[in-house]
């Protein structure tokens with residue numbers, strides 16, 4: 001033990017012994033509110049001091065590895081990250097983060113052995129004083145390092161001073177919450193380095209990506225990605241514009257009557273509604289005439305299912321390229337929409353037929369149905385016609401024809417839910433009628449602007 005290490009180790013051992021007993025005896029519910037407020041704040045400050053020591057120690061790991069005298073390799077560690085992760089029990093990601101921040105804040109040592117000081121002296125000082133948390137310190141060091149190659153060092157250090165005062169608080173104002181520090185740092189960075197925006201955008205553009213799959217064991221396909229600002233914002237706008245709560249009104253009451261809203265729950269979560277809107281967008285995009293061809297045909301997915309399963313209406317099939325089986329119910333809904341081709345096989349997997357074109361509505365049938373329905377026929381739904389599937393009101397298996405008198409527009413979400421949800425559909429004389437929440441009787445439904453107003457029949 002060196003004279004530098006011994007007092008610190010004593011302090012840590014002492015604090016651990018005291019705190020170990022106190023924390024074990026703490027019953028938060030027995031604190032008065034003022035004690036709770038004070039302790040919450042003070043324990044956080046103590047935590048920041050402990051964090052400062054953690055980051056400083058981790059940050060020295062790189063200095064102890066590599067070169068002819070690799071102290072960490074001698075102890076059996078593969079790298080600085082391996083040593084910190086193993087000794088602390090942290091995940092690699094967090095170990096890396098600590099090493100990186102510590103490396104930036106710790107004082108350096110020059111080749112001659114003289115201390116060179118921290119690259120961010122004011123941030124380092126606030127972290128060791130326990131007034132600046134490591135999350136905020138990471139944001140600030142990253143922001144300043146991003147501009148330092150292009151900006152006068154005097155300006156950078158002025159920005160560091162101002163940002164530390166904002167984030168850690170001063171006599172004049174309280175500290176900034178860590179989640180607000182990033183925005184403030186960004187404002188400073190843009191003010192002192194206006195030319196930096198373009199390179200940052202270029203760097204961001206290089207990192208753009210979008211991945212699909214692999215499928216999970218419970219039969220879902222994850223998507224991950226980083227979208228450029230303009231694409232992400234466009235996608236968000238497009239989805240937000242259509243992810244609305246579906247509202248229902250009772251047509252028997254006068255318009256504007258406060259009692260006309262009928263309790264009905266659209267029990268989808270916002271995330272589920274965003275998924276369903278994306279499904280509508282994909283369905284619309286796959287119907288575009290000049291969509292790119294794949295292997296000589298329009299972009300279709302192939303579903304394989306036995307004739308018996310299709311005839312009996314239960315069983316499973318498989319989508320080409322996806323391992324998880326799919327139910328006949330879902331297959332029938334896919335067959336309703338365009339771009340789905342079925343390969344029908346007998347139980348010995350001999351191909352009986354390829355495709356089943358009469359089950360798909362043609363584009364001219366679709367145009368006619370669009371003119372009549374104008375959009376998803378479920379009252380209150382705002383999905384535009386171009387995004388909808390055409391649904392067989394009488395199922396094809398039940399003898400329903402692929403005829404305009406038997407097809408209505410439904411958005412993906414309502415199409416999935418039509419057999420088990422609250423809505424029923426019927427087509428007297430080829431005119432779509434719905435029955436459901438707020439529409440206890442069969443009610444004519446259309447979204448077409450030129451169509452007749454809602455009237456009741458039956």
Ligand SMILES: [Zn+2]
Nearest residue numbers: 376381411414
């Ligand atoms: Zn709908």
